Structure formats: structure tokens, C-alpha cells
Amino acid sequence: MDPEFFEAAAMPLFDQLYNFAHWLTGNRSDAEDLVQETYAKALKGFRSFQEGTNLRAWMYRILRNSFLTSRTGLGAHNVSPLDDEMDITALAAHSLTPEFLVLQQEGKQTVRDALACLPLNYREVILLCEIEEMQYKEIAEVLGVPIGTVMSRLARARKMLRELLTAKPTEKVSKWTVIKTPSH
Amino acid sequence: MDCDQNPVALGAYLDDELHASEAAALREHIGGCPKCATEIAELVRIKRGFRAVGPRFAPSPEFRRRVEQQISYPSRRFWRLQLIPAAVFAAAVLLVVIASALFLHRPNDFAEIADLHVNALASANPVDVVSTDRHTVKPWFQGRIPFSFNVPEFAGTEFTLLGGRVIYFHQRPGAQLIVAVRQHKISVLIFQAGPELDRSFAFPEGVGHHNTFSIDTWQSQGLRYFVIGDADPSAIGKLSTTFKAANP
Incomplete structure (x- = not known):
């Protein structure tokens, strides 16, 4: 497409892309860098953008891929389990991160805090679904995975959130302490 | 109380991502399955939790301007068009300076x-x-x-x-x-x-x-x-x- 129309086409997505970037990176400065990089890359590649395909999904995909290759993204990526065949019931142990335990002990759990504890590939799928209100088809396009994978990741993400939000702090800590101990 | 219902389908049902026939069948199943009814209630709770997440993160106006400036087509064209006469002008000035150094001398x-x-x-x-x-x-x-x-x-x-x-x-x-x-x-x-x-x-x-x-x-x-x-x-x-x- 003609770069002349890039601004008109891409700027309406600015707020939501920023929101998503902030959720992914967790802070304003990284989010701004990410969005800026996304727009620069998108402008560069706009000629190759296929007219009639989903511009929003395309932009989100650029943003998400930029994030994965960024330092913050690499860090976040490394701690996330990538096995989509993993048993849902075993997920609680995987979401166990030190900062999450701290949050649990403080007993101030909210959806936002819980989200921050999710591994990246679960966090991004639930953000796209619940915060960006995308359809599965569009999420699949952004993430570059089949719809079936989107559905299973979403189910796991929700299951993890549920665990995080429902358990009483004391229960949770003791339960996870038990789970964690054998791994030491 | 065993139920072979795929939990993935429940989420898709909530997200309105099932075909009409699948959705109808699932709705009927939930009506008769306490386990799935509980599951659905939990999923709804999570979904509602996102509404309470609070305001979305909003970009600052300065940042928006910065990106707009960076990608704006007219501005890029403006710079290109501005630069050509500027370069021509600079070249002309240089020529005049050299010429006057030679000829006025x-x-x-x-x-x-x-x-x-x-x-x-x-x-x-x-x-x-x-x-x-x-x-x-x-x-x-x-x-x-x-x-x-x-x-x-x-x-x-x-x-x-x-x-x-x-x-x-x-x-x-x-x-x-x-x-x-x-x-x-x-x-x-x-x-x-x-x-x-x-x-x-x-x-x-x-x-x-x-x-x-x-x-x-x-x-x-x-x-x-x-x-x-x-x-x-x-x-x-x-x-x-x-x-x-x-x-x-």
C-alpha cells in the first residue's frame, strides 16, 4: 500500500497499541520505545502490506514480534512455558514466580497483578482477548498460531488466573511451598 | 459427577466464538451439569475481573505527536521538498561566493x-x-x-x-x-x-x-x-x- 496513507490507516490504532505495549512491557518508557519501533517498522513495510487484510492484526503482530526480540521481551519470553500440550491441571506450579509469591503474601491480588505474573504467551493471549477484545481469528493472526492453539492457551490462561485470584494467600503459599520443595 | 466437556469450549462459548449449533448444545449441557455450571461461573468472574482492571494505559500527547511526526507522509515529503530548494539555494550561494572571490578580485x-x-x-x-x-x-x-x-x-x-x-x-x-x-x-x-x-x-x-x-x-x-x-x-x-x- 502507498505509504502516503500509512498515517491515516495506522494512527487510529495508536491508543490500543500503546495500551497493549504497556501491558506487555509493564512501564511507560519501554512501551513508548516499543510502539515507536512498531510504527517505524510498519511504515517501512507498509508497501508490502496486503490490501484487504487485517491492518490491526498486522500492526499487533509487528508490535508483538518487536517485543519478543527486545531485551524486555527476551527476558519475559525465557520464563514462559511454551509447551501447548501441557496438562491444564499442572499449570499452577508453572505460574509460580518469586514476585508472585510476594504478591500472594501481601494478599493484594487483583486481576492486574495476577496478569503480570502470567508467562508471556498466556498473558498476551488473554490481553488480546479481554483487553483488546479481539476475536480468536484475529488473535491467531497476531500470534501466528492456529485458532485451536489460541483457544487452548486462553483456557490455560484463565485457569491460571483463577488459581491466582481465588486461593487464600496462606493456603496458596503453603500449597506452593510444598510443590516447590521437591525441585530444590 | 464426571463430565467429559472440554474446558476450552466453555471459554469459547463465553467469548461468543462457538458456532450457533455448538453454542446451543453447550448451553443445554451446562443446564444439566453442575460442574460445568460452576466452571462457567468462575470464567465469568474472571472475565468481569478485567472490567475492573481500571483505565487503559493511555499514551501521552507528546509521545503521540512524536510518532505522528515520525511517520507523517506530508512532513516527510515536506522535508524532501524543502531540502531540494535549500540545497539548490546553498549551492547557488556557494557559487556566488566563489565567483565573487574570483571575479570581484x-x-x-x-x-x-x-x-x-x-x-x-x-x-x-x-x-x-x-x-x-x-x-x-x-x-x-x-x-x-x-x-x-x-x-x-x-x-x-x-x-x-x-x-x-x-x-x-x-x-x-x-x-x-x-x-x-x-x-x-x-x-x-x-x-x-x-x-x-x-x-x-x-x-x-x-x-x-x-x-x-x-x-x-x-x-x-x-x-x-x-x-x-x-x-x-x-x-x-x-x-x-x-x-x-x-x-x-
Whole structure:
């Protein structure tokens, strides 16, 4: 497409892309860098953008891929389990991160805090679904995975959130302490 | 209380991502399955939790402007279009500066040559070596100037050699010969050629004019010659020719 129309086409997505970037990176400065990089890359590649395909999904995909290759993204990526065949019931142990335990002990759990504890590939799928209100088809396009994978990741993400939000702090800590101990 | 319902389908049902027939079947199943009913209630709780997440993160207006500026097509075009005339203008200015350095310099140098000529004529002693004999004048310059040149034979011509003197131009010593033609006196000035002289007087051959003086200049064998006087241009030209012939 003609770069002349890039601004008109891409700027309406600015707020939501920023929101998503902030959720992914967790802070304003990284989010701004990410969005800026996304727009620069998108402008560069706009000629190759296929007219009639989903511009929003395309932009989100650029943003998400930029994030994965960024330092913050690499860090976040490394701690996330990538096995989509993993048993849902075993997920609680995987979401166990030190900062999450701290949050649990403080007993101030909210959806936002819980989200921050999710591994990246679960966090991004639930953000796209619940915060960006995308359809599965569009999420699949952004993430570059089949719809079936989107559905299973979403189910796991929700299951993890549920665990995080429902358990009483004391229960949770003791339960996870038990789970964690054998791994030491 | 065993239920083989895929938990993934429950989420898809909530997200309104099931086909109408699948959704209807699932709805019926939930109605009769307490486990799935509990699951759905939990999922709804999570989904509602997102509504309570609070305001979305909003970009700052400055950041929006920065990105807008970065990607704006008109602004990029504006810079391109602005840069072309700017570059052309800069090139033109540069040309004018170089040209004026070259061309505006020239009248000043011509004026200096004319001054040398007038000074000599105004002096009580226009020449230091008074002689009509070229064989007297040429040796006189030996040891006074760092070069040598031939004085043409004027016998039998309209020109009469009056004499010569040492002069300085751009801090270089040079020879000045005074030649008379009828009542007019013409100066022939000879200097060692140098880059700054070449630049100052790089102009087509032929007699030019400066303040009603006629002037001719050329370069030969590393020497720069000037012939200047108030005689008519043809006389200047003729004298130039005789010097050129004597110093090929």
C-alpha cells in the first residue's frame, strides 16, 4: 500500500497499541520505545502490506514480534512455558514466580497483578482477548498460531488466573511451598 | 459427577466464538451439569475481573505527536521538498561566493596594475634605467629581479623604449618598462606567474579596459605580462604582439 496513507490507516490504532505495549512491557518508557519501533517498522513495510487484510492484526503482530526480540521481551519470553500440550491441571506450579509469591503474601491480588505474573504467551493471549477484545481469528493472526492453539492457551490462561485470584494467600503459599520443595 | 466437556469450549462459548449449533448444545449441557455450571461461573468472574482492571494505559500527547511526526507522509515529503530548494539555494550561494572571490578580485588587481602604471608616470623619475637601447635595459634588471625576459627591438617601429624600473606586486618583484607611442606612454609589467595571479587574471586573451586604460595580459614561460596605457587598444595590442614574439 502507498505509504502516503500509512498515517491515516495506522494512527487510529495508536491508543490500543500503546495500551497493549504497556501491558506487555509493564512501564511507560519501554512501551513508548516499543510502539515507536512498531510504527517505524510498519511504515517501512507498509508497501508490502496486503490490501484487504487485517491492518490491526498486522500492526499487533509487528508490535508483538518487536517485543519478543527486545531485551524486555527476551527476558519475559525465557520464563514462559511454551509447551501447548501441557496438562491444564499442572499449570499452577508453572505460574509460580518469586514476585508472585510476594504478591500472594501481601494478599493484594487483583486481576492486574495476577496478569503480570502470567508467562508471556498466556498473558498476551488473554490481553488480546479481554483487553483488546479481539476475536480468536484475529488473535491467531497476531500470534501466528492456529485458532485451536489460541483457544487452548486462553483456557490455560484463565485457569491460571483463577488459581491466582481465588486461593487464600496462606493456603496458596503453603500449597506452593510444598510443590516447590521437591525441585530444590 | 464426571463430565467429559472440554474446558476450552466453555471459554469459547463465553467469548461468543462457538458456532450457533455448538453454542446451543453447550448451553443445554451446562443446564444439566453442575460442574460445568460452576466452571462457567468462575470464567465469568474472571472475565468481569478485567472490567475492573481500571483505565487503559493511555499514551501521552507528546509521545503521540512524536510518532505522528515520525511517520507523517506530508512532513516527510515536506522535508524532501524543502531540502531540494535549500540545497539548490546553498549551492547557488556557494557559487556566488566563489565567483565573487574570483571575479570581484579581478578589478582590484587590475586597479593595482593601473596604479603601478600611473605611479610611474606621476613620478619625477619614471624610470630607474633611462635607455632606449634594449641591450642596456635588459642587463640592468639582472640581479634586481629573479627572472629574465627579452626586450623586443623597437627600432623602425612606432614604439620607443624609455627605460625600466623595479616594482612590486603582491610582494613579488617585477620589471616595468615604459614604452612611448606618439604622446602616450605604455607600461609593460612582468612578474613571475603564480596561482593567485592566474586566478586573478584568468580571462580570455585580448585587450580589455579598466578606467579607460587599455590593458592586455597573458602568461608565457612562467611569466605574467601586463601591457597597460591610455593609448588606443590597437597600439596596446601591437605592443603585446611584439613582446609575445620576443618571448615565445
